[in-house]
Amino acid sequence: MSRTVQWLKTSRGSGVILILLLLALWQFSALYVMDTPTWPPVTRIFQAWVSDLLDGTLINNLVATFWRQMLGYWLAVVLGIGVGLAMGYFRVAYNLMEPLIEVFRPIPGPAYLPVLVLFVGIGDEMKVVLILVASLFPILLNTYSGVRAIDPVQFDTARTLGLTTLQTLREIVLPAALPQILTGMRISLAISLILAILSEMIVSNDGLGYFTLLAERTFKVPDMYAGIFTLAMFGYALNRLFLFGEARLIRWHQESSGRR
Amino acid sequence: MFRTLALLCTLSMALLAPWATSPAVAQNKPAPATVRVVTLPITNFTPLLVARDKGYFAAENLTVTWTNVAQGAVAIEAVFGGSAEVGGSAIYETMVARGNGLDLMFLAAGVHIHDTPPDNSALLVRTDGSVGSAADLIGRKISVGLINSVNYVHMVEWLEKRGIDPKRVDFLEIPFPQMADALFQKRVDAVWAVEPFLTFMTQSGKAKVLAYPYIDNIPGMDISNYFAKESWIKAHPDVAARFKRATDRATDDLAKMPKAERDDWVAKYTGMKLDVVKNVTLPVFDTQYNVPSLKANLDLAVKYKMTNKPFDVGIMIFKP
Numbered sequence: 001m002s003r004t005v006q007w008l009k010t011s012r013g014s015g016v017i018l019i020l021l022l023l024a025l026w027q028f029s030a031l032y033v034m035d036t037p038t039w040p041p042v043t044r045i046f047q048a049w050v051s052d053l054l055d056g057t058l059i060n061n062l063v064a065t066f067w068r069q070m071l072g073y074w075l076a077v078v079l080g081i082g083v084g085l086a087m088g089y090f091r092v093a094y095n096l097m098e099p100l101i102e103v104f105r106p107i108p109g110p111a112y113l114p115v116l117v118l119f120v121g122i123g124d125e126m127k128v129v130l131i132l133v134a135s136l137f138p139i140l141l142n143t144y145s146g147v148r149a150i151d152p153v154q155f156d157t158a159r160t161l162g163l164t165t166l167q168t169l170r171e172i173v174l175p176a177a178l179p180q181i182l183t184g185m186r187i188s189l190a191i192s193l194i195l196a197i198l199s200e201m202i203v204s205n206d207g208l209g210y211f212t213l214l215a216e217r218t219f220k221v222p223d224m225y226a227g228i229f230t231l232a233m234f235g236y237a238l239n240r241l242f243l244f245g246e247a248r249l250i251r252w253h254q255e256s257s258g259r260r
Numbered sequence: 261m262f263r264t265l266a267l268l269c270t271l272s273m274a275l276l277a278p279w280a281t282s283p284a285v286a287q288n289k290p291a292p293a294t295v296r297v298v299t300l301p302i303t304n305f306t307p308l309l310v311a312r313d314k315g316y317f318a319a320e321n322l323t324v325t326w327t328n329v330a331q332g333a334v335a336i337e338a339v340f341g342g343s344a345e346v347g348g349s350a351i352y353e354t355m356v357a358r359g360n361g362l363d364l365m366f367l368a369a370g371v372h373i374h375d376t377p378p379d380n381s382a383l384l385v386r387t388d389g390s391v392g393s394a395a396d397l398i399g400r401k402i403s404v405g406l407i408n409s410v411n412y413v414h415m416v417e418w419l420e421k422r423g424i425d426p427k428r429v430d431f432l433e434i435p436f437p438q439m440a441d442a443l444f445q446k447r448v449d450a451v452w453a454v455e456p457f458l459t460f461m462t463q464s465g466k467a468k469v470l471a472y473p474y475i476d477n478i479p480g481m482d483i484s485n486y487f488a489k490e491s492w493i494k495a496h497p498d499v500a501a502r503f504k505r506a507t508d509r510a511t512d513d514l515a516k517m518p519k520a521e522r523d524d525w526v527a528k529y530t531g532m533k534l535d536v537v538k539n540v541t542l543p544v545f546d547t548q549y550n551v552p553s554l555k556a557n558l559d560l561a562v563k564y565k566m567t568n569k570p571f572d573v574g575i576m577i578f579k580p
Contacts, residue, residue, distance in 0.1 A: 036444065117341060118341040121342075203327060203338070204328065217437060
C-alpha cells in the first residue's frame with residue numbers, strides 16, 4: 001500500500017488540507033472571478049473576524065447564544081430521557097403519550113415560533129422553549145428505542161435478583177439504553193444550535209444569529225461571514241466535546257462493537 | 261396628657277410639612293412607567309434612540325426598552341400577546357391586522373415616503389437588460405420582498421394602473437439583502453430594493469431605477485409608525501400620551517436637524533456604517549399622519565382582499 005494511501009487512511013490531515021484548498025479557491029474566486037460585494041475574499045473576512053473577536057462583539061454574542069442553547073438543550077435532555085424511559089418501560093405511559101408525540105413530532109421547530117411569540121413572549125423564555133421543543137423528540141424517541149431494544153433476559157434477571165423498579169431502571173435500563181440515548185442527544189445538539197440561531201434571527205437583541213443577520217442587513221458582509229464562520233467553529237467544538245464525553249461514558253460499548 | 265397631645269401634633273405637622281407646602285412639585289412628575297417596544301431595527305424607528313439619549317423619555321418618567329424583530333408581523337404578535345406594550349411596524353400591516361379583528365391603534369406617527377423622486381425604495385432593473393418599461397415585465401420574474409406585503413400590493417396596483425395583468429408577472433420572494441445578486445446573476449428581471457441596497461445597486465452601475473411605485477401610487481404616504489393595543493391605550497391613556505409626546509419630540513428633532521447629525525443618529529440606531537448612511541435616501545420623519553394616504557392604503561388592502569371589510573381609519577389614530 002502506498003504511503004499516500006496509508007496516510008489518507010490513518011491521518012485526519014487530509015480533511016484539513018481539503019478545507020484549506022476550498023478556502024484558497026474561495027479567495028481566488030473572490031479576487032479574480034466574482035465581482036460582487038457579497039462574496040468578499042477570505043482575507044477580508046478573517047480581518048473582520050479578528051476585529052470582532054478583539055472588541056468582544058463575537059464573544060458577547062456567542063455567550064448569549066451558548067447559554068440559551070444549553071438551557072433549552074439540557075431541559076430537553078432531562079424531559080426526553082424521563083419520558084422516553086417511562087414510555088419504554090411502562091406500557092401505560094406508552095399508550096398515554098404515543099399519540100400526542102406522533103402528532104407533534106413531525107411539526108418542524110420553526111413552525112412553533114408564532115405560537116410561542118404569542119403565548120410565551122419575545123424574551124429568552126421563548127427561545128429556550130423553542131430549543132427545548134425542537135430538541136426533545138430525537139432524545140425521547142432514541143431513549144424509547146434504546147429501552148425497547150434491551151434483551152428481555154436482563155429484565156428476567158432483575159426480577160430474579162429481586163431488584164425494585166427504580167433499581168432496575170438505574171442499574172439495567174439506563175446503562176443498556178445509554179448508547180441510543182447519546183445518539184439522540186448528539187442529533188439534538190445540532191438541532192438546538194440551529195433553533196437558537198433561528199430564534200435570534202427572528203427576535204433578539206443579541207446572539208450569533210442576531211449578529212449575523214444585522215451584519216447582512218447593514219451590508220457589513222465580511223462581518224456576516226465572520227459570524228457564520230464563528231457559528232461553524234462553535235458547532236464543531238460542541239460536537240467534538242460531545243464525542244469526547246461519549247467516548248468516556250460508553251467506552252465499553254464502543255470497544256465491544258469494534259469502534260475502538 | 262395635654263402636653264403629649266401637643267407634642268404629637270407638632271411632630272405630625274413637621275412630618276407632613278414637605279407634602280403640604282409643595283403640592284406643585286409633588287404633582288409635576290408623572291408616575292413612573294415602563295414601556296416595552298418591539299420593532300424592526302430600521303431607520304424609521306431611530307426616534308426611539310433619540311428620545312432615550314436626549315432624555316425625552318426620562319422627562320416623561322418613562323423607562324423605554326426595545327427588542328428587535330425581523331418582521332412586522334412578529335411585532336404585532338408580540339404586542340397582541342402582551343410581551344410588549346408598543347410595536348413599531350409598517351402602517352399597512354397594522355391596518356390589515358385591525359381589519360382582521362386585532363384591536364390595534366396607531367400610537368404615534370413615524371415616517372412617510374417622499375412626494376417626489378428619489379425615494380428610499382425603488383423598482384430596479386439591470387442596466388444592460390431589456391426591461392425598460394412596465395410592459396416589458398410581462399412574462400418576467402420580479403421580487404418585491406414578501407408576497408402579500410405592502411410592497412406586493414403596491415406593485416400589483418402599479419402594474420394594473422398601467423394595464424398589465426399582475427398574473428402575467430412571476431413574483432418571487434427574495435430577502436432584500438439577496439436581491440442584488442439575484443438581479444445581477446439574471447435570476448430575476450426586476451427587484452423592489454430598499455436602502456441601503458438600493459444605493460449599492462445603483463452606484464454599482466449595473467442597476468437603474470425603473471420606477472418608484474410608492475410615489476407613483478400614493479405620493480408622500482405614511483409608511484411606518486408606532487402602534488399599541490386599543491385596550492392598553494384605554495387602560496393607560498396617560499402613559500400612551502407621554503410615550504407619544506416623547507417620540508414626537510424626537511421625530512420632530514430628526515426632521516429638523518442638519519443632515520450630518522441625522523445621519524449620525526441613523527447610523528447609531530441601525531448599526532450601518534456612517535459612510536453608507538450618508539449616501540442613502542432616508543424616509544421623511546414626520547409627527548403628523550397623512551390621513552388620506554392611510555385611507556388609500558386601506559382601500560388597497562380591501563381591494564386585494566388582505567382584509568375583509570373597510571372601516572374608518574380615523575378610529576385607529578390615538579388622540580391624547
